[in-house]
Amino acid sequence: MRKSALIDRRSFIKAAGAAFLAGLSFEAAFALGRTDAVFASGFRAPGGTYGLALLSEEGEIIAQVDLPGRMHGLTSCTATGKVVAFARRPGTFAIAVDPGASSEPTVFACGENRHFFGHGGFSPNGHLLYACENDFNNNRGVIGIYDAANGFSRLGEVPAHGVGTHDMTVSDDGSLLIIANGGIETHPDFGRTKLNLDHMEPSLVICDARTGALVEKHVLPANLRQLSTRHLALAERGRIWFACQYEGARNGLPPLVGYFGQGEDLRFIDLPEETTDGLANYVGAIAVDRRSGLVGITSPKGGLAVTLSGTSGAVVKQTRIANAAGIAPGVNGFAVSSYDGRFGRTQSAIAWDQHIGRLGTL
Numbered sequence: 001m002r003k004s005a006l007i008d009r010r011s012f013i014k015a016a017g018a019a020f021l022a023g024l025s026f027e028a029a030f031a032l033g034r035t036d037a038v039f040a041s042g043f044r045a046p047g048g049t050y051g052l053a054l055l056s057e058e059g060e061i062i063a064q065v066d067l068p069g070r071m072h073g074l075t076s077c078t079a080t081g082k083v084v085a086f087a088r089r090p091g092t093f094a095i096a097v098d099p100g101a102s103s104e105p106t107v108f109a110c111g112e113n114r115h116f117f118g119h120g121g122f123s124p125n126g127h128l129l130y131a132c133e134n135d136f137n138n139n140r141g142v143i144g145i146y147d148a149a150n151g152f153s154r155l156g157e158v159p160a161h162g163v164g165t166h167d168m169t170v171s172d173d174g175s176l177l178i179i180a181n182g183g184i185e186t187h188p189d190f191g192r193t194k195l196n197l198d199h200m201e202p203s204l205v206i207c208d209a210r211t212g213a214l215v216e217k218h219v220l221p222a223n224l225r226q227l228s229t230r231h232l233a234l235a236e237r238g239r240i241w242f243a244c245q246y247e248g249a250r251n252g253l254p255p256l257v258g259y260f261g262q263g264e265d266l267r268f269i270d271l272p273e274e275t276t277d278g279l280a281n282y283v284g285a286i287a288v289d290r291r292s293g294l295v296g297i298t299s300p301k302g303g304l305a306v307t308l309s310g311t312s313g314a315v316v317k318q319t320r321i322a323n324a325a326g327i328a329p330g331v332n333g334f335a336v337s338s339y340d341g342r343f344g345r346t347q348s349a350i351a352w353d354q355h356i357g358r359l360g361t362l
Contacts, residue, residue, distance in 0.1 A: 040083050042071035042353035052085045059346030065105050072118025073355040079126035090115040090188040108152040119167040124174040132165045136187045141165025158212025162203045167231045179205040182228040197247050202229045218266050233288040243283035256283045269313035278304040289329035296334035298324040305336045326356030
């Protein structure tokens with residue numbers, strides 16, 4: 001067992017504390033004791049209810065929390081151990097779980113005339129939580145700011161400088177917010193209907209975390225205006241990977257993955273034809289493993305999980321996984337979940353949601 005894996009598990013156990021550990025069942029404690037990594041994911045139970053689970057790399061559930069509705073993405077804080085799950089668009093709730101505290105999970109809501117897009121991130125010190133939100137009356141994305149040390153009360157917001165603000169991340173030093181504006185207009189009065197597919201405005205933005213001032217904005221060219229910039233993953237030395245979903249013609253097959261950095265132009269990866277076809281114009285999740293320098297992507301529509309070189313973008317590995325959903329760095333390669341209950345080598349009746357996160361690592 002590698003030293004880094006031992007540190008990873010021990011860090012989680014230390015952050016979780018005695019109260020959390022004492023409340024585990026024998027089976028859950030056994031699963032935690034033998035896993036090298038701990039993950040979190042939303043799920044739908046066979047009875048139709050929703051929850052958030054902490055689970056081992058083999059897919060064994062260590063702990064779970066009931067949710068009032070379906071979640072989408074989540075974020076965890078390496079400084080405090082807290083995990084926050086966000087409602088699926090156009091939901092308005094989020095839930096914060098602190099394994100190290102004996103208190104119940106904290107459920108909080110976004111601001112008035114706002115809804116969550118399903119993603120967010122913590123400041124490096126864990127004091128602030130940033131969340132992607134829709135100011136739907138004004139058709140603009142915003143980043144809500146919450147006090148993570150005070151019950152996640154809402155402190156305010158900054159502009160996201162775009163439409164359809166689906167995902168975001170925070171620079172390692174906490175000074176910048178990196179934002180994926182998918183470019184798709186929605187309004188809760190119309191459910192999940194996409195209202196502007198003929199004139200989308202996808203963009204990737206870097207802004208000042210403190211003031212919200214725009215640092216730079218990359219608008220996709222006219223021939224890629226239907227390529228929704230959806231998800232982000234931050235690599236070493238400020239490289240930002242992004243993944244897209246195409247809303248144009250099924251046979252269009254545009255590039256779906258790329259990267260950039262502050263002061264750099266966008267660069268798309270030229271994937272092999274077999275890989276592009278297999279992704280079916282849809283990358284549902286992306287993750288970076290900084291230790292190995294690899295990038296992982298999944299496509300539930302294509303039933304594909306792909307590992308790329310973080311240096312060249314070359315395909316390192318490609319695996320067929322039906323309904324492939326979430327992806328996160330594992331101990332040996334990437335951990336992948338599926339909508340039909342697969343996680344690692346475990347197959348269950350639980351339907352995992354689109355994203356998973358590994359706790360305690362960058």
